[in-house]
Amino acid sequence: MTDIEKSAATTVIPPADTGRRHFLKVAGTTAAATVAASSIPRAFAQKKAINIGFIPLTDCASVVMAEELGYFKKYGVEVNVVKQASWAAVRDNLLSGDIQAAHLLYGLPLSVYTGVGGMAGKEIPIAMVIDNNGQAITLANSLSSVAGNDLKKSGAAMNALIAAKKAPTLAVTFPGGTHDIWMRYWLAAMGVPQSKVGIIVVPPPQMVANMKVGNMDGFCVGEPWGGVAVDQNIGFTALTTQQLWKNHPEKVLGLNKEFSARTDDVKAVMRAVLDASAWLDSLPNRRAAAKVIAQQKYVNASETVIRDRLEGRYALGAGQGTKQYLGDQMMFSRAGATNAPRHGHAIWFMAQYVRFGLLKQAPDYQAVASKLLMTDLYAQVAKEAGLKVPSDDMSSFTVTLDGAKFDPKNPAAYIKANPIPV
Structure with a gap:
C-alpha cells in the first residue's frame, strides 16, 4: 500500500460530564491511546487543523481513509481524526466545538434537535451521508430460538421468553440513533412489545465485553462488533440492517454549527470523503482498508472480521452458516447515490420517534x-465532483423487512397504519 500516507493523528477526547444525559449507560472502560500528531506542512502553518471525530466502527472508514490516502491534503485542509468514547461524547464535542465534524449516526442530529437524545433545539448540521447498510442485531447464544428469518416464529420465541419472565435486555448505542430505531423496528415487526424488554445504551466498542459478562442479552451496533461476537462465539447475527431496509442511510458527516459556515473548508472535507467513499466501493480496496482501520488507533479489532463483513461475507453463528451479501453489504458511494442527504429519510426517522x-x-x-x-451545499459539491444528485429526495419508499410503505409527505397516515404491539 505504497499510496497510503501514514500521517494520521489520532487522539481520544474523553466524554463530557454525563449528568445531563437522558439515557442509561452500562459502565465500562474505554482505552485511550494518544498518538503524536505528525508535523504540519508549511502550507498549513497558519491554518488551524480541523478535528474530525469518529467512533471505532468499520463505517468510519471513509473518514480514516480520506486521511490515510492524503485526500484531505489534496483539497487543501489539514485534519486530525479524533477517536471518541461514545456517541454522547461525539454529540457534546460537536456542540462545544472541540471537534468540527464527525462520523455520526444519521439519527443523532434529529434526536438531539427534537430532544430525544438531549440538548433539545441544538443544531448539528448534516453535510452528507457516509454509508448505507452494514449494521447488525446480535443476540447471545442462549437466545438461539430467535434465530432465523421467520419473523412470526422469532417473535413467538421472544414473546415466550417474556411470558416466562425471562425478558431479554437489549443494548443500543444512542437514544433515537439508527441502532435504537433498527432494534425497535425489528421488535415491532416480530410482534414484540418494546415495553416488555429492557433497552439500554452502551457505547459501540463496549458491546461485546458487556454481553460476554452478562450485562445484556443482545445488541444492535455497527460492524465489526457483531462479527466479533460471532467470531468469539459469544452471540449470533439475528438480523442485518440491509435485511431490514436495503440501502438505508446509516452514518453521516455531521458538523459543528459554527464550522458549517466555513463553506470552503466544509466543501473540501466533503470532497475528500467523497473520494475516499468511491475508493472504498472498489472491492479490491476493501482489504487494504481493513488492514488500516483494524489498527489500535482506529477500530482496534480483528482485521479478518472487518475484512469479511466489508466484503459482504457474514458468518452468522448459531448454526446458520455463512451468508454472502453482494451489492447490499456496507456501501460508501454507489456513484453518489449513498451520499445525498434526503429529506424523506429524515422525516422517516422522526416518524419512528x-x-x-x-x-x-x-x-x-x-x-x-x-x-x-445541507442539501443545497451537497448538490454543489456533488456537481463539482461529477456526481449525479438523486431525484428521490421526497419520494415514497418501502422498508424491506415488513413491506411497510412510507410517504414522507404524509407521515401521520403511516403512523396510523403501522401501530406497534403493546
Missing part, C-alpha cells in the same frame, strides 16, 4: 429536516 413513543407529539417534520440537512 412518534410511532415508538419517543416523542409525545409530532415535530414539524419538514422544517426540522430542512434546518439540519
Whole structure:
C-alpha cells in the first residue's frame, strides 16, 4: 500500500460530564491511546487543523481513509481524526466545538434537535451521508430460538421468553440513533412489545465485553462488533440492517454549527470523503482498508472480521452458516447515490420517534429536516465532483423487512397504519 500516507493523528477526547444525559449507560472502560500528531506542512502553518471525530466502527472508514490516502491534503485542509468514547461524547464535542465534524449516526442530529437524545433545539448540521447498510442485531447464544428469518416464529420465541419472565435486555448505542430505531423496528415487526424488554445504551466498542459478562442479552451496533461476537462465539447475527431496509442511510458527516459556515473548508472535507467513499466501493480496496482501520488507533479489532463483513461475507453463528451479501453489504458511494442527504429519510426517522413513543407529539417534520440537512451545499459539491444528485429526495419508499410503505409527505397516515404491539 505504497499510496497510503501514514500521517494520521489520532487522539481520544474523553466524554463530557454525563449528568445531563437522558439515557442509561452500562459502565465500562474505554482505552485511550494518544498518538503524536505528525508535523504540519508549511502550507498549513497558519491554518488551524480541523478535528474530525469518529467512533471505532468499520463505517468510519471513509473518514480514516480520506486521511490515510492524503485526500484531505489534496483539497487543501489539514485534519486530525479524533477517536471518541461514545456517541454522547461525539454529540457534546460537536456542540462545544472541540471537534468540527464527525462520523455520526444519521439519527443523532434529529434526536438531539427534537430532544430525544438531549440538548433539545441544538443544531448539528448534516453535510452528507457516509454509508448505507452494514449494521447488525446480535443476540447471545442462549437466545438461539430467535434465530432465523421467520419473523412470526422469532417473535413467538421472544414473546415466550417474556411470558416466562425471562425478558431479554437489549443494548443500543444512542437514544433515537439508527441502532435504537433498527432494534425497535425489528421488535415491532416480530410482534414484540418494546415495553416488555429492557433497552439500554452502551457505547459501540463496549458491546461485546458487556454481553460476554452478562450485562445484556443482545445488541444492535455497527460492524465489526457483531462479527466479533460471532467470531468469539459469544452471540449470533439475528438480523442485518440491509435485511431490514436495503440501502438505508446509516452514518453521516455531521458538523459543528459554527464550522458549517466555513463553506470552503466544509466543501473540501466533503470532497475528500467523497473520494475516499468511491475508493472504498472498489472491492479490491476493501482489504487494504481493513488492514488500516483494524489498527489500535482506529477500530482496534480483528482485521479478518472487518475484512469479511466489508466484503459482504457474514458468518452468522448459531448454526446458520455463512451468508454472502453482494451489492447490499456496507456501501460508501454507489456513484453518489449513498451520499445525498434526503429529506424523506429524515422525516422517516422522526416518524419512528412518534410511532415508538419517543416523542409525545409530532415535530414539524419538514422544517426540522430542512434546518439540519445541507442539501443545497451537497448538490454543489456533488456537481463539482461529477456526481449525479438523486431525484428521490421526497419520494415514497418501502422498508424491506415488513413491506411497510412510507410517504414522507404524509407521515401521520403511516403512523396510523403501522401501530406497534403493546
